[in-house]
Structure formats: structure tokens, C-alpha cells
Amino acid sequence: MGERIIEGGIFLASLLAIVVLLGIVALLLRQGLPIFSYAPPWAFLFGTRWYPVSEPPTFGIAPFFVATLWVTAVATAVAVPVGVGCAAYLSEVARPAIRETVKPIIELLAGLPSVVMGFIGLLILSPLIQSMFNLNTGLSGLSAGIMLSLMSLPVIVTVSEDAMRAIPDDFRQAAYALGATKWEVVRYVAIPAALSGIAAAIMLGIGRAIGETMTVLMIAGGALAVPVTPTVPMMPMTAAIASGIGNAVRGGLQYQALFAIGLLLFLMTLAVNLVADTVLERQKRKFQR
Amino acid sequence: MYSRIITRKWLTLAIAALFVTAVVLAGCGATPNGNGNGDTLSFSITGSNTVQPLSVVWAEAFMNQRPEVSIAVSGPGSGVGIAALIDGTTGIAQSSRLIRQSEIDQAQANGINPYQITVAQDALAVVVHPSNPVTELTIAQLSAIYSGQITNWQELGGEDLPIVVLSRDTNSGTHVFFKETIVQMRGLPTEDKSLEYGPNVLFLPSTSAGINETAGNPRAIFYPGLAYVTADVQALAIKRTADGPDVLPSVETAKDGTYPVVRPLLYYTNGAPTGVIKDFIDYCLSPAGQAKVLEVGYVPVQ
Numbered sequence: 001m002g003e004r005i006i007e008g009g010i011f012l013a014s015l016l017a018i019v020v021l022l023g024i025v026a027l028l029l030r031q032g033l034p035i036f037s038y039a040p041p042w043a044f045l046f047g048t049r050w051y052p053v054s055e056p057p058t059f060g061i062a063p064f065f066v067a068t069l070w071v072t073a074v075a076t077a078v079a080v081p082v083g084v085g086c087a088a089y090l091s092e093v094a095r096p097a098i099r100e101t102v103k104p105i106i107e108l109l110a111g112l113p114s115v116v117m118g119f120i121g122l123l124i125l126s127p128l129i130q131s132m133f134n135l136n137t138g139l140s141g142l143s144a145g146i147m148l149s150l151m152s153l154p155v156i157v158t159v160s161e162d163a164m165r166a167i168p169d170d171f172r173q174a175a176y177a178l179g180a181t182k183w184e185v186v187r188y189v190a191i192p193a194a195l196s197g198i199a200a201a202i203m204l205g206i207g208r209a210i211g212e213t214m215t216v217l218m219i220a221g222g223a224l225a226v227p228v229t230p231t232v233p234m235m236p237m238t239a240a241i242a243s244g245i246g247n248a249v250r251g252g253l254q255y256q257a258l259f260a261i262g263l264l265l266f267l268m269t270l271a272v273n274l275v276a277d278t279v280l281e282r283q284k285r286k287f288q289r
Numbered sequence: 290m291y292s293r294i295i296t297r298k299w300l301t302l303a304i305a306a307l308f309v310t311a312v313v314l315a316g317c318g319a320t321p322n323g324n325g326n327g328d329t330l331s332f333s334i335t336g337s338n339t340v341q342p343l344s345v346v347w348a349e350a351f352m353n354q355r356p357e358v359s360i361a362v363s364g365p366g367s368g369v370g371i372a373a374l375i376d377g378t379t380g381i382a383q384s385s386r387l388i389r390q391s392e393i394d395q396a397q398a399n400g401i402n403p404y405q406i407t408v409a410q411d412a413l414a415v416v417v418h419p420s421n422p423v424t425e426l427t428i429a430q431l432s433a434i435y436s437g438q439i440t441n442w443q444e445l446g447g448e449d450l451p452i453v454v455l456s457r458d459t460n461s462g463t464h465v466f467f468k469e470t471i472v473q474m475r476g477l478p479t480e481d482k483s484l485e486y487g488p489n490v491l492f493l494p495s496t497s498a499g500i501n502e503t504a505g506n507p508r509a510i511f512y513p514g515l516a517y518v519t520a521d522v523q524a525l526a527i528k529r530t531a532d533g534p535d536v537l538p539s540v541e542t543a544k545d546g547t548y549p550v551v552r553p554l555l556y557y558t559n560g561a562p563t564g565v566i567k568d569f570i571d572y573c574l575s576p577a578g579q580a581k582v583l584e585v586g587y588v589p590v591q
Contacts (some may be wrong), residue, residue, distance in 0.1 A: 019491055040321055063488075122498070127505055136508055137453045139491060217494050222458065225488035233491045236416050243458040243494055247368030250376070 025084060028266060031251075032259035035059065044260065048226050052244060052254035059257040063226045063262075067141060067234035068268075069215060074145025074208040074230050075152055082149070082201055083156030087198075088186045090157070091164035092172075103161070110154035115258020118218030121147040126219055133231055139221035141230040147215050152205035163283055164190045196283040203276030207269050213238035237265050312466030331359040332380030336370015337462050338496060340383035340554045343409060343585045347573050350581065354572075358565055365475045367462030373395040374557055375399055380566050383461030385411065385514075406556045408573050410588040412515040412543035413550040414466065416500070416522040418507040423447040425526040425535040428474055428549065434510060435472045437487020442508070455499045455511040458492040466552050467512055477530070512550075513529055515543070543588040554587065 036044065039059045073195070090099050099193020125146060126138030133142070143212020167190060173187045191198065222243065235243070241258050248255040322509050334344045341364030348360040370382035375396045394402050415431065417423060423445050426434075433439040434452055443449045457464045468476055474480045486492075493499045499511040504521035511522075515538055518524055526535035529549045542548035562570050579589040 053465065054485060055434055122501065126429060130506070136451050137491070137502065139502060218498070222494075223489060224492070224493035234490065243449075243460060246366050246372070246460040249372060249392060252391070 014152045016038055021153040025266070028259055029275060030260075032256060032263040035253065035256035038253055039257070044257070045130070050240070051226055052257065053247070059251055059253070061237070061240070061257075061261055064235055064237040064240045064261065065264075066226050067220065068210060068236040068238075068265075070141040070227055070234060071145045071148060071236050072209045074142055075148035076202065076206055078146055078149035079156055079205055079209075083153050083201070083205065084160055084198055086153075086157045087158040087160035087201075088190060091161050092186050092190050093182060106157050107154050111149065111211050112151075114151065114212060114214040115218075117147050117151060121215060121219040134232055135235060137221065139219055139233050141220055141227055141232065141234045141236075144216045144220035144236070145209075145230060147219060148212055151195045151212060151215070152208040155208060156201045156205040159201035159280075160194065160198045163194035163201065166192045166197070166283075178281045180288040182286070194283070196279045196286070200276040200280035200283065203272050203279065207272040207276065210272065211238065211265065212270050213242050217242050231273060237261050241265075297302040310522075330357050332566055332569075333361040333363070333378075334381040334383055334556075335363045335365065335373050335379045336383035337367040337385040337501050337554070338364040339367075339385040339411060339461075339463060340364070340409075341514060343554065343582060343587055344383055346585055347569070347578060350352060350577075351569050351572050355565075355568070356567075359524075360569070366460030367465075368460050371403075371557065374403060374559065375401055377559070378400060380558065384555045384557060385552060386465045387555070388557060402560045403557045404559070404561050405551045406558070406562075406570055406574075407590055408556050408570070409554045409579075409590060410543060410551055411554050412540075412548050412554065413463065413512050414515050414518045414524040414538040415512050415527060415550075416503055416518060416524050417509065417510050418503060418505075419448060419505050419521070419523045421476075421523065423525065424523075425528060427487045427528040427531050427533075428477060429472055429479060429531070431471050431527075432474050432479075432484065435467075435486055435490060436484045437489050440489065448507075450508045453502075453506055454487070454490045455502060455509055456486060456490045456492055457496065457499070458494055460494075463496075463512070463514065464492075470550060470552070471512075497570045514587075515540070540583065540586075542590050551588065553590075 039047070044059055045065070046062050047058065048062045049058045049060045050063060074138060090103060094102065121143055123231060126140075126143045128138070129135065129140065129143045129146075130138030136155050171189050172185055175185045180188070216236045217239040220236055220239055222235045222239060223233035224235065225232070227234040241261055244254060246257050248258055334348065341362065344362045344364075348362050352358055352360060364383070366387050368383075370379065370384055371392050372499070373379040374382035375392065376531040377399065382403075388405065393403055400480055415426065423442060426445065430439065430445060434445075434454060435456070437454075439445065439452065440450055441449065456467070459465075468486060469475050472486060473482050473484050491502075493502070496513050496517050500513055500517055500519060500522060503509040503511045504519070518538075524538055526537045527549055528535045534547070536548045537541050538548050538550070543551045556570060556573075558566060558570075561567075574590070582589045
């Protein structure tokens, strides 16, 4: 009897998660889609002018979209080599004692509040970037991307390390028996065999970087021009929503436009997470015996 | 091992109990809050980040005189405050810009009747890095900087450096006021309502972020309220027209009307204030209340 109550409870809990997700999607669609009757989808997606409080308002989100791409690209370019290298070290080289100390510390990085990362970026990283690259201002996509890379590092390290450790030991032993060095094992055995797991880790890291808001709001600079390089100030999609939603009159055009950005953002992270999920599933099946 | 699981279970229970208590307590605290129609002894003030420090000082002084009253003050931005007034979730909306016609229509559709009271004035300073040789600008030059037509300090008599143009984001009443008064040059013969902030302008989430960047960047220019100007940045003298006098921002020059960038700081209530909200606003406008305005760094109303 008790068993059945618990079963029912767990079922309801999982149902609740699905209902909430569907509710959010419905809300995004309901609030966001009406903007397309004012601004046609192509003008909305490819327009480069965003003046929501002018008369008449114009809504073009190309600057935000490109900014999100830049920031995510920088974050990925920094986090992937470091993260995969770190995972290879932990899985293939480090003694168990070191692994057991280092891994929790890296995971702790995931627990740092994003506003703290924003502060660090504002006070330390952004002046450094400005003087290093001789920029007009350190508030740029580059600074934001580097801070984001620190935030997506934990998931990349953890998931890739798990993938490498899941490789059957026979593989390594066979390689060592053939006279391979540690580096050759990492390069020609561990990384190729765990590639789908690493790919999933990278995808999850990208998903984290796309959705992050507070850090990019604080240090990406918030300029409305379409950024041509990552070293200029820019406003990614999340920052655009956060810096506009407080002022938007409920149900007004700006409100609808911001919800439409949210919808696009949701679709992007959904796509990235779906790819990650599929790849991860494939990795799991690979070594099932 | 087993005992550890037991302890964890108790810990979880204890945390859950704490959480429930906190939620219940918060709920109790919130009930008498209401929307502050005047019959309650607690109400909230929300809106402008600029008016925020002033409202905090007034609220503290008023609560000292009337211990039974409780006032909650928050400052996410003028637009947020007016939106809260329209939704009926705040007693007073504090704002650093006039309410828009579209907002009045929205409010009336919700059965809310915005009532405007000018409680103080603020001078907007234009600040640069202390090492910047430029010491004065005309409104037309400022407009050209912020609309993206002038992009190098050399064109203004400074060094050969690009200008990093800093602004507040659209949540801010200061953003709108500065656009209308400076970028579009309201009241000048050159007024042009089609001018907008240029694409090179950086929109920052707070005034302190702008001050922070200006203090560390010799290429930056920013427009904080007078109360936010620190020794780390240098305020520029503003000329209304090229042949006019150059005036530095201060309480005196704002009060006598010679400084050109002065704006009213406003409270909006639902209809003319009554009850405790009226008492509070009467206090704000009293000589004692207006003395606090000077302490905070703003300009009293005449």
C-alpha cells in the first residue's frame, strides 16, 4: 500500500515537471508570437535596429543574436581545450588521491553565483583585457566570453572525465602493451573512444553559456551595433531581455518582442541540449555489455 | 553508515521545517501590505534608481516619527515603478521622468488614476575621466557624441582617442530624460525628434557601473545624477548654446536655473494621496523633508 502511494507521488512529481515545461512554452508562444503581426519574422530576426521606446518603435534582434554567437564562441574556444585537457589529466594521468581532491574543487566552480562572476569580470578581467588588447573599453564580448568559459568549465570537465573513465580498461592496457606512452594513450585511445561523450560535454557547456544572463549583462558592454569582432561592446539576447523587461508595459509591443527573444533563446538551448542528449545516449550504448 | 543516513534525514526535515516557517512568516508579513490605498499603515515605494536614495532617507526619518508605519523602498528603474503602479502593486511609484500617455491609458484601463507630485529636482552631470583635457561641452556637441556623429575626443579639443559613450539602459528614467533633453536637444532651435542614441552607445544596468567605468577609462563619457558624482570622475561645464555661459553642475546652479540639465523627481500615486501616504508626502515637502534633499545631494523644490 505504502509502496503505491510513494509510486503515485513520484509519478505526480514527474508529471508536474512536464506540465510546468509545457506551461512555460505556451506562455512564451502566447506572449511572444503577437509581435510578428507588427514586425514580420524576417524583419525581426535580421533587422539591425532595436529602438523599443521610440515612436514608432523598431524591433530588429540581429545585434543580440550575433552578440550571443560571439560570446558563446569565445566561451567555447576557451573552455573546450582547457576542459578536455583537464578531464584527460584527471582520468588518465592523475593519481586517484589527486583526482578525488581536484574534481570536487572544479565542481565547486559551478556553484559560484553568476553575479559574483560578473563582479570579478567587472573589477579584474575587464581592465586587464582593455590594457592587454589596447581596446577602447574592456566591457566587451571577449571579457564576457572568458567569464562564461569559467562557468561552463565544470560541466565540460565532469562529463568528459566520466566519458573517458567509462572506456574499458582493456583498451588502455592493450595500448600500453604495444608500447604506447601516456600521451599516446590519451591522444589515440582515450579521446577518440570518448569522443561522443566529450561532444555531449561541449554541447552542455555551450547550452550553459547561451543562457547565462547576469554575467553578460554586467560585462558585455551593452552596445546596440551588430558586433563585427568579439572585442567590441555588445548585448547578448539574455542581457537584452533582462535590461528591457522591467520597463516594458505588460502586453505592449516591447513586452511581446522580449518574449519572442525568449522563445528564440529557448529553441536554441533546446536544440543544443537535444543534440547533447542524443550524443550522450550513443556514448552510453557504445560500452554497454 | 546507517546513522549517517538518519542524521541526513533529520537535517533535511529541519531545513524543510525552517523553509515552511519562513514562507509562512513572509506570507503573514505581506498580508497587511496591500496596495497602499491610504487605509493601511504600511506601503511600498518602488521605481527610479535615482530617487531611491532620497526615498530611503525620507522613509527612515518618517518611520522614526511614526513607529507604527512601515515603508518598503526599492529602485529597479522608473519604468518598473510606473508598471507596478499600473498593476496596483505599489502605493507610490518614484520616477525620474514624466509618465507617458500610453502608460496613463493603461493605468486608466486598470482603474488606476496616476497623480503626479514633484518632490525634488536633480541635475544630471556629464562626467569624464579626470585626465581628460576637455572641460566644457555644448548641448549640440553632447547630442553629436550620443547620436554617434562625433566619435573622437580630438574633434572636441581633446586627445586623439575614440570616445567610449556610456548610457543607462531603457529601464532607466534617466535614459529617456537624457535622450529627450540632450540627444534630441529639447527647447533649442536645433531640436530634432528623430535623433536616437547611436549604435556605439554602451547601455549599462546601473549608474554605479557607469561611474566605475568612467573612473578607470580616459576615453569614457557618462551622465550620472549629481548625487552620484565622486572625486574619481570629473564633471564637465555645460553650455546651452555655443555663445552661452559655461555652467558647472551644483545645487546652486540647478536651483537658480542656470544649469541646463535639470529634471523633476516625481512621485506618482493612485489618485490624490490620502491617509498615511498623504502624511508621508506632506513630510517630504515640508522644510524638514526638503532639508534632507540637500543632504542626499539633490535640489529642493522651490
